Amino acid sequence: MLYIEHRERQTKVLDPGTRYAVWVQGCKKRCPNCINPRGRALDSNGYHIGVDELFREIMGTPSLTGITVSGGEPFLQSNELVKLIRLIRAESTLDVMMYSGYTLEELRAWHEPSVDEILSSIDLLIAGEYVEELNTNKIYRGSDNQMIHFLSTKYLPFKEQMEAVHNRSVEFVCREDGELFMVGIPAKNFEADFARRLLRE
Numbered sequence: 472m473l474y475i476e477h478r479e480r481q482t483k484v485l486d487p488g489t490r491y492a493v494w495v496q497g498c499k500k501r502c503p504n505c506i507n508p509r510g511r512a513l514d515s516n517g518y519h520i521g522v523d524e525l526f527r528e529i530m531g532t533p534s535l536t537g538i539t540v541s542g543g544e545p546f547l548q549s550n551e552l553v554k555l556i557r558l559i560r561a562e563s564t565l566d567v568m569m570y571s572g573y574t575l576e577e578l579r580a581w582h583e584p585s586v587d588e589i590l591s592s593i594d595l596l597i598a599g600e601y602v603e604e605l606n607t608n609k610i611y612r613g614s615d616n617q618m619i620h621f622l623s624t625k626y627l628p629f630k631e632q633m634e635a636v637h638n639r640s641v642e643f644v645c646r647e648d649g650e651l652f653m654v655g656i657p658a659k660n661f662e663a664d665f666a667r668r669l670l671r672e
């Protein structure tokens with residue numbers, strides 16, 4: 472079973488294309504001004520879902536380009552996550568993009584077979600802690616120290632374009648528990664700007 476915070480069947484704000492997105496619950500890092508503090512708790516704020524159920528739902532979702540796994544910290548649940556990635560690879564042509572607060576070098580230094588298998592199976596990894604001072608509104612990553620690793624050749628032709636774009640979008644969804652959930656990476660100071668605009672209008 473995976474312990475996740477949220478899943479979204481079709482989103483376009485996480486690019487490339489239309490994506491099924493999963494936010495894994497729990498992270499041991501404490502980046503100042505973390506983009507998703509609710510997602511850090513290791514044993515609360517989430518719910519369990521079986522890998523097979525998640526896979527069936529992904530396969531039943533039309534028009535997908537790929538899946539995105541974010542968090543929290545996805546690699547803390549690599550033993551379960553690898554089962555999902557295996558199914559995706561075996562049964563579909565969907566690409567897989569993952570986020571991690573650890574660098575690629577740190578992840579490889581874990582010498583954990585499930586982590587290594589994931590890293591050899593996915594297309595894109597955005598890796599590294601969030602550093603507020605290095606947030607320049609680039610697409611895909613919270614701050615410029617976070618590296619986009621092209622782990623397969625699928626998006627390699629678009630490397631320069633993907634690394635240069637400053638064009639972030641977010642969308643809000645209302646979850647079943649009534650909470651608003653933000654999908655996407657917000658622009659720097661988004662919350663303060665958003666509140667200011669709300670008060671003005």
Ligand code: SF4
Nearest residue numbers: 498500502505572601
């Ligand atoms: S790694 Fe991500 S989820 Fe974890 S504290 Fe840093 S910004 Fe937050």
